Amino acid sequence: MDRNIQKIRKKTKIFGNAFMKVFKDNYDDVDEFLNLKYGRSKYNVLDVYTKKDTEDILILYVHGGGWISMDKELYKPALLYLANRGYMVFNINYRLAPEHSIDNMEKDIIHAMKFALKYSNKSKIFLMGDSAGAHLVSLVTNKLFMNKYKDSSLKDYIVGNGLFYGVFDLSIVRATHFHDIDIYLSSIVKKNKDKVIYSPISYVNKDIPNTFIASGEIDKLNIESKNYYEKLKENNVNVEAIFYPKSVISAHHSFLNYYKSYACEDSLNKMIDFLHNI
DSSP states (O other): OHHHHHHHHHHHHHHHHHHHHHHHOOOOOEEEEEEEEOOOTTEEEEEEEOOOOSEEEEEEEEEOSSSTSSSGGGGGGHHHHHHHHHEEEEEEEOOOOOOOOOHHHHHHHHHHHHHHHHHHOOOOEEEEEETTTHHHHHHHHHHHHHSSSSOEEEEEEEEEEESSSSSTTTTGGGTTOOOHHHHHHHHTOSTTTTHHOOOOOOGGGGTEEEEEEEEEETTTTHHHHHHHHHHHTTTTTTEEEEEEEEOTOSSSSGGGGSSHHHHHHHHHHHHHHHHHHH
């Protein structure tokens, strides 16, 4: 494996261990069901955070990490917050690049959706993700609503997307000069046409469900969220976006990992308001 990828994975693991040590919140009313299998791969595990009484809509979360690193554990604090607000939350791991392709990741998300719907006995699902996770969530959603899969019936259950500082157009993302973007992109793009095939913006259509977007101007990838927002508006999709100005320092990339920062809490609360209006 590429040494740069190994370094990134090691770095994120160290960050994750340090981050979880300072997480002190305890939600007594939230039950946790950990490492449930939803597919055949050893990476196909998820956690469920839930109260006894929950909203009609379930949330399925897909973590970021440039398609090559990180895992569900780093998002537990923010997602427990959502569970404490009354949502049944499914927090998934999935197969990563370069060992696995975007196609595999798409399949994992679809399997996780089927598991979550059956497990919860609910009929409404809100797909949420950050960075590479936002890319995967929007890619699967948009392709479902364009009937690009053999079975696109899952689209009938999707009520919306929550997309945090995502990547939506692989053909221009290199120009953002986001740190390590060449490493991330080369792990999933093998041919030039892949930049189009695996870009969510390529599949934007008028039938895409309610979409919430959050990003900060301080983030080099912010232009990706802004362009995607404009594309959705052009197609008359119901979309709400919050773009934090540069003065909001906490709205840097990966702010959902910094639980209790202003950008993290404010964006989650705004997304909850958005969900209440769906």
